[in-house]
Amino acid sequence: MRWRPSPNSGLKALSLGLWGVVLVQSGASGRLDLLLRAVFHPLVWISGGLLLVLAVLELGSGNEAPLPPRQRLGLFAGCLAALAVLLLPPEPSFAELAANRSQDFQPGPGLNFVVPPGQRSLTEWVRLLRSEPDPKLHQGDPVKISGFVLPVPGDRPQLARLLVRCCLVDAVPVGLPVLWPPDQPTPEADQWLAIEGVMENETVAGQNRSVVRARQVRPIPRPQRPLEP
Amino acid sequence: MGLQRLATTWALFQALLVEAMPFLLIGVAIATLARWVSPGGRWVRKLPSQPLLGPLSGAALGFALPACECGNVPVARRLLASGAPLGAALGFLFAAPVLNPIVLASTWAAFPNKPWLLLARPLGAVVVAVALATLLGQRSEALLLTPELLEERRLSQPLSQVSLLDRRSGLIGSQPPAPLPADVPVRRQPLAEVLGHGSAEFLGLALLLVFGCLVAALVQTVLPRSWLLAVGGAPTLSILSLMLLSLVVSVCSSVDAFLALGFAAQVTPGALLAFLLLGPVIDLKLIGLFGVLLRPRAILLTAAGAGLVVLLIGQWANLILL
Numbered sequence: 355m356r357w358r359p360s361p362n363s364g365l366k367a368l369s370l371g372l373w374g375v376v377l378v379q380s381g382a383s384g385r386l387d388l389l390l391r392a393v394f395h396p397l398v399w400i401s402g403g404l405l406l407v408l409a410v411l412e413l414g415s416g417n418e419a420p421l422p423p424r425q426r427l428g429l430f431a432g433c434l435a436a437l438a439v440l441l442l443p444p445e446p447s448f449a450e451l452a453a454n455r456s457q458d459f460q461p462g463p464g465l466n467f468v469v470p471p472g473q474r475s476l477t478e479w480v481r482l483l484r485s486e487p488d489p490k491l492h493q494g495d496p497v498k499i500s501g502f503v504l505p506v507p508g509d510r511p512q513l514a515r516l517l518v519r520c521c522l523v524d525a526v527p528v529g530l531p532v533l534w535p536p537d538q539p540t541p542e543a544d545q546w547l548a549i550e551g552v553m554e555n556e557t558v559a560g561q562n563r564s565v566v567r568a569r570q571v572r573p574i575p576r577p578q579r580p581l582e583p
Numbered sequence: 584m585g586l587q588r589l590a591t592t593w594a595l596f597q598a599l600l601v602e603a604m605p606f607l608l609i610g611v612a613i614a615t616l617a618r619w620v621s622p623g624g625r626w627v628r629k630l631p632s633q634p635l636l637g638p639l640s641g642a643a644l645g646f647a648l649p650a651c652e653c654g655n656v657p658v659a660r661r662l663l664a665s666g667a668p669l670g671a672a673l674g675f676l677f678a679a680p681v682l683n684p685i686v687l688a689s690t691w692a693a694f695p696n697k698p699w700l701l702l703a704r705p706l707g708a709v710v711v712a713v714a715l716a717t718l719l720g721q722r723s724e725a726l727l728l729t730p731e732l733l734e735e736r737r738l739s740q741p742l743s744q745v746s747l748l749d750r751r752s753g754l755i756g757s758q759p760p761a762p763l764p765a766d767v768p769v770r771r772q773p774l775a776e777v778l779g780h781g782s783a784e785f786l787g788l789a790l791l792l793v794f795g796c797l798v799a800a801l802v803q804t805v806l807p808r809s810w811l812l813a814v815g816g817a818p819t820l821s822i823l824s825l826m827l828l829s830l831v832v833s834v835c836s837s838v839d840a841f842l843a844l845g846f847a848a849q850v851t852p853g854a855l856l857a858f859l860l861l862g863p864v865i866d867l868k869l870i871g872l873f874g875v876l877l878r879p880r881a882i883l884l885t886a887a888g889a890g891l892v893v894l895l896i897g898q899w900a901n902l903i904l905l
Contacts, residue, residue, distance in 0.1 A: 366783065366786065370785075373789060377604065380597075385597075385601075386601065388594070389594065389597055389601055389602075390598065397605040398604075398605055401605035405608070408778065408782050411775070412779065425787070428786070428790050429786060432786055432790045432793075435793045439597060444590075444594030444597045444598070446591045447587040447590060447591050450588055450591045451595075454803075454807050455807075519838060519841035520834055520835070520838035520841065520842065521598040521599065521834070522594060523595055523602075523799075523803065523832060523833070523834055524832065524834055524838075524841075524842040
């Protein structure tokens with residue numbers, strides 16, 4: 355006798371399986387790197403695996419009990435939602451997201467900056483400038499950073515990164531002002547760039563600030579893990 | 584809405600969903616395990632039902648069943664369906680997202696230089712839970728709980744505890760039937776059956792979570808966060824704006840302290856406390872999930888009551904600390 359799942363348990367198993375695939379595929383395809391901090395990734399993988407196991411168990415249960423129409427409709431809607439998440443990958447505009455957030459990032463206590471200037475990441479530079487804001491201290495230091503272009507109203511575009519504590523929802527932008535090479539067009543928002551240059555001073559609205567004078571600007575693809583802790 | 588903004592909203596939605604779904608699964612797993620281990624749920628009916636002790640005992644359950652606010656909805660539902668006193672179940676629902684070891688540890692890790700917060704957050708959560716349980720307890724269960732949950736709850740309650748109107752059967756003036764003796768064994772359901780129930784519960788809640796995450800992502804994209812933080816120094820406005828932010832951001836209580844760390848220096852202490860108290864009780868992502876427990880009016884009452892109590896706590900914190 356051939357085994358056939360009942361339509362109800364089939365729909366339930368499909369729904370469970372699709373959500374499982376959504377979670378597992380998010381991890382396998384690298385989507386999670388764009389959405390969540392790495393520390394939460396194992397939780398997503400394990401949950402996805404568990405949902406797939408539950409889907410298999412449901413298929414094997416042969417549950418014949420009829421489902422109320424409302425529950426069947428809910429399962430169907432759940433399948434559609436899972437399919438939409440599966441088929442439409444997240445493609446956020448970091449510049450759009452950052453424009454909606456303030457850059458009032460507060461460095462946590464106990465941070466040390468022992469990395470030489472040329473090896474500091476953009477985030478490390480921002481942390482340093484928040485704790486040691488005197489621009490004279492950093493004048494002439496070599497800078498080698500990468501990030502996305504963040505337009506700033508009334509100012510030149512900055513090079514920025516997103517800091518994330520948990521997921522993309524709590525992302526906080528941090529950026530550095532840049533003196534872009536005059537012989538090159540102003541970079542477009544969201545473009546990922548690697549910059550080599552030096553730290554200089556400039557006075558804006560009567561206040562001295564550190565600014566990166568870019569000597570070499572190179573377009574790069576978005577990093578695999580674009581969010582920073 | 585431009586295409587870029589739409590794409591960003593979609594990514595925010597996915598981030599919220601992927602982050603919350605494992606916690607929802609943990610909550611459903613705890614509820615399913617409780618159903619299997621203690622089929623009749625007798626122990627939950629022994630929880631105190633007094634106005635103060637009930638919510639306090641429910642709140643204390645948070646230490647035993649650590650789940651964030653998404654995960655504790657299925658657990659609270661199981662408590663209510665098993666016939667737990669209303670106050671205890673509501674105390675668990677509203678306080679457990681803060682009163683659990685993971686959340687307290689993350690609060691300590693984020694604010695080691697603010698020891699007052701480690702005391703004020705759990706204390707505030709208990710006050711909010713007791714106040715909400717008392718407020719909601721003024722309404723009859725029939726007006727408070729969803730019809731499906733009420734039906735399930737009635738199966739676990741002795742008829743003597745249910746009014747004639749709620750029972751919808753019986754004779755006026757007759758004595759209610761005596762409750763079943765406590766030592767009658769309750770058959771443990773087969774594991775496959777319990778797993779089936781758990782799966783169905785997860786799928787129902789997942790759909791509501793999708794809806795909540797979608798609303799939260801949409802509102803976040805439309806409402807600039809910098810507006811909410813612009814009134815940081817004003818005592819009352821800062822509390823109100825941070826309360827609104829906690830509703831909108833909808834992150835889990837286990838990580839909200841780290842998010843708050845980013846703007847803690849710009850806002851008043853009362854506003855910071857209000858952010859950490861209100862989000863675990865209610866936010867946009869939870870509104871759909873609450874629909875499996877409470878009727879719409881009860882959800883509105885919860886939101887209004889929680890808002891008022893948290894505002895008062897925030898004001899007191901500002902009075903003491905500013």
